[in-house]
Amino acid sequence: MCGTRSPVARAVVVGAGIVGAACARELARAGCAVTLVDRGGAASGTTAHGEGNILLSDKSPGPELELARLSRALWPPVLAEIAGSTPRGAALVRAVEWEPKGGLVVATTEAGAAGLARFAAGQRAAAVRCEPLDPAQTAAAEPFLTRAHRAVLHYPEDAQVQPAAAATALLADARAAGARLRTGCEVLGARTRGGRLTALHTTAGLLEADLFVNAAGPWAGSVAARLGAPVDVRPRRGDVLVTTPQPPTVFHKVYDADYVGAVGSDDSGLQTSAVVESTRAGSLLLGSSRRRVGFDDRLRPEVLAAIAAKAIRLFPALAAVPVMRAYGGFRPYVPDHLPVIGADPRLAGLWHAGGHEGAGIGLSLGTARLLRALILGTPAPLDPEPFRVDRPAVLGTAGPARDGAGAPGHGSSPEHPQHPGGTAQSATPAERKEGP
Template sequence: MNRTRVVVIGAGIVGAACARELRLAGFDVLVVDRGRPAGGTTSHGEGNLLVSDKGPGAELALARLSNRLWPRLVEELTAEDPRAAAAVEFDPKGGIVVATTEAGARALTAFAAAQAAAGVRTERLSAADVAAAEPALTREVTAAVRYPEDAQVQPAGAALALLGSALAHGARLRADTEVTGARVEGGRLTGVRVPGEVLDADVVVNAAGPWAGEVSARLGAPVAVRPRRGEVLVTTPMPGVVRHKVYDADYVGAVGTGSGDLQTSAVVESTRGGTVLIGSSRRRVGFDDAIRPEVLGAIAAKAVRLFPALADAAVMRAYGGFRPYVDDHLPVLGEDPRLGNLWHATGHEGAGIGLSVGTARLLRELLTGQTPSMPVEEFTVDRPAVVA
């Protein structure tokens, strides 16, 4: 049995996935979170497992690795605890990306062609195909591409199932416990300070999401991970109105922009319970958690242009959260060269739900000396966009 002591900081979905992978590999795992499991960014997401929004490159490769792992993971969780697995609500329903202008159609067609060349399954849809797939969608569609590999989970349910599995296999959890500093000996991290004590560690994994920048600074090796806020509207149940994840082609540009100004695009999908999730927005406002009516209005306006039937929808709530943003839009994964024993698994921005299981698999492979399932050089900690 590997008795390497690992402290995972963060009990969101990335931390939970890492805890499970490492515990199954035999590590002695303790998860520490300043709040409650899945209580931060994870519970404020939409649960997307997407390849459709990623161009060729390292992030797409990580998304494809993760999408291969998710179905197997759900099978494993079902064998362990069927009730917890049911709460994951894994739904491989596919996604449809649409353009409503000629310029948008050209951009979407070129983007999809590049993805297809990289191995992503893409299907060009005719006007009749679009009407059959999404009867409530606007007819003012100039191009549409279906992505059969896109899927969805219930993010909090998925995180709790992963964490529950880790705990069932012997991992431990310390909730309501904030990391305040580090114990460093000989240039290596040997423990993390929490109120009243030091938690011994041979490895520390910073999986604190948008708070990873603050946590890393407290540990003495700051990384430039900052919060980027987003909001989502939730309607009352409207079963059958929206059948896939549907978004306009502007979404890819909104994800990729480095602007701190408000970016909105129409992202519409239903949940298993029939409610419709309407996003999305991106803006850098620090940790200001105020919900702005003008942001919700901008999101709703774009969604109604895609699905006119939503004009009469009853919105029962809105929520917002913070995504872990890095300037080059790539995750941060690997050991920190400035401080031995400190590893980072963060910076996924809005893709953390989908990328969590692939990230965890790569972390386990790196820590155990195995050949990684994909190249990880573009995720390193010492790249210019990350080192603060």
């Protein structure tokens, strides 16, 4: 559809977060005439409210792990391409703060250690690198970590970026390839002809195109419903504490073994697990929590207290460290815990790229590369079937929404099963990585 051998296709990407920016970049570089629209500002929603984790450590063998591995492999070469693409490229990439610092998963109980061992065995069978550390190795890797642990695994491939800066770099490269950005542009409805989506009615007027990509994050359900093709993508709330800048204290992304279970749970109630990591600015980010509360953005003291207590269990010295702020936000959740990537079979011309919950930063590049292949009809870098749009969980036919915050596909509530996902509200750019 796009490219030099055929007429240039016009593409509209809805949502200027990191997934939308990555999709816009791929399509623009493929020769599409791309317009990227957002009702707010670029990278101002979920992307600006997270931690920026690029993780393999929290993903079970299966399609999402394969998408994560593809994305992890793409980050270094994509950043190198951006660095060399424009005079500003090198500065943009420096701001991304790419850190392949690795992660540690810690079990503090015998039951947790046994579960972690089983989980790691499955990951190794899927070619994920994970290495057990003995007490001496653990103390060398994280001197301030509690000694009351039963097992520690090191995941050397885990990495981190500054998410808003990463989205900005992708967006700048998309614009260098010809993409246009329109902010303050909210989707209101659809214009169709013969069962095909031909234009969007927006607050900025009519936007005509040949294809449309719904990359609206937690708001993808609402956008899809307005277009007449609802999908069950809902918001799931997460909160993070930010400490004052500290001397070097935490050297990897460190989380307890309960984290994977909490991320993968469907429980609508509060769940917390310890996730601790540092930022380039020296502050520590403490998470994580997950709640299905719709778009209720109020901070809850009891949630923050639970986060602090579990972080202190991993790093006892944190009990004396001041917290200077807290933030929280929303992640796009799908009930079967898999992203939605591909064409909508109900409405020709509509494509989806979302539902990553808290893993959107890490999965963005692989998602965009897969979507590009599907749109262009070129060989896909991995099997797209598990991410198809017509799954029962996506179409809202797998069961009713359980959080009472709205009908399936209309922006109710939830989050995702594999990653300290992310959102934020008041952290500075240097502290916004991708919220637990």
